[in-house]
Structure formats: structure tokens, C-alpha cells
Amino acid sequence: MRRTAAGFLAIAFATAGLAHAALAGSDGETPAKAPSHVxxxxxxxxxxxxxxxxxxxxxxxxxxxxxxxxxxxxxxxxxxxxxxxxxxxxxxxxxxxxxxxxxxxxxxxxxxx
Structure with a gap:
């Protein structure tokens, strides 16, 4: 099965977007904060x-x-x-x-x- 470069780019951008969303807070810009009291x-x-x-x-x-x-x-x-x-x-x-x-x-x- 052969994939195009566009397919690889789409997968790469989707993965990067998920990683950014996981590291960002609820507004998508500020980093999420770790629990303050452990x-x-x-x-x-x-x-x-x-x-x-x-x-x-x-x-x-x-x-x-x-x-x-x-x-x-x-x-x-x-x-x-x-x-x-x-x-x-x-x-x-x-x-x-x-x-x-x-x-x-x-x-x-x-x-x-």
C-alpha cells in the first residue's frame, strides 16, 4: 500500500495538534498546570x-x-x-x-x- 506525502503530513499535523491540546490548558494557549498540592x-x-x-x-x-x-x-x-x-x-x-x-x-x- 502506497501513501502520499500529503497523507503523511496530515497524520503528522493531527498528531502534533493532539500533543499541543494535551499540554495546553482549557483555552488552548496557556500550559496546563500540574496539581499544586501533592x-x-x-x-x-x-x-x-x-x-x-x-x-x-x-x-x-x-x-x-x-x-x-x-x-x-x-x-x-x-x-x-x-x-x-x-x-x-x-x-x-x-x-x-x-x-x-x-x-x-x-x-x-x-x-x-
Missing amino acids: EKTFLLPSSDGYGVGECLTTPGSSCGQVVANAWCEAQGYAAANSYGVAAADEYTGAISQPTPAPTERPIRITCQD
Whole structure:
């Protein structure tokens, strides 16, 4: 089957138009904006071996926000939104066991972009 140059040009312009529409906003001129607020929550073992569990689990500690921010920056996020002991419904309960003591529960750090 033989295609003409005009057929190839028509396909190329149609593809370029779709790509432009995907990158442009609703008016077709301004670029579409990425989501402005991205959050991700990480669960860390309370006994991670670094000794920062006490900072992250003590409300109002002076080192808690610093440690949480450092963790988020290491993961590629701007800063920590919140941190503390994870609630029982924030981690899996697939194996039925007694609820662990708060010192044994994972630590939750929520990072934001």
C-alpha cells in the first residue's frame, strides 16, 4: 500500500495538534498546570535504629519538625506537613494480633510538595 506525502503530513499535523491540546490548558494557549498540592504519607518503624523515634512521637518536641522535614527532603518533597505515631487504622491489620503499645506502633510522616 502506497501513501502520499500529503497523507503523511496530515497524520503528522493531527498528531502534533493532539500533543499541543494535551499540554495546553482549557483555552488552548496557556500550559496546563500540574496539581499544586501533592501529599504522601510514609510509615517508619518506631525502632529504626537512628534514635529519632522519640523526636517524632513527642508532641511539641524541638527536633520533631526538623527530623520530619529532613526525611521528606530526602524523599524528594519540600517539607513535612505532619508527623507522629500512626493510628491503628493507618497501617495494615492483616494479621489479627493485639494492638501494639504506642511505642511499638509505626511513625507516620506526611510530606508535601
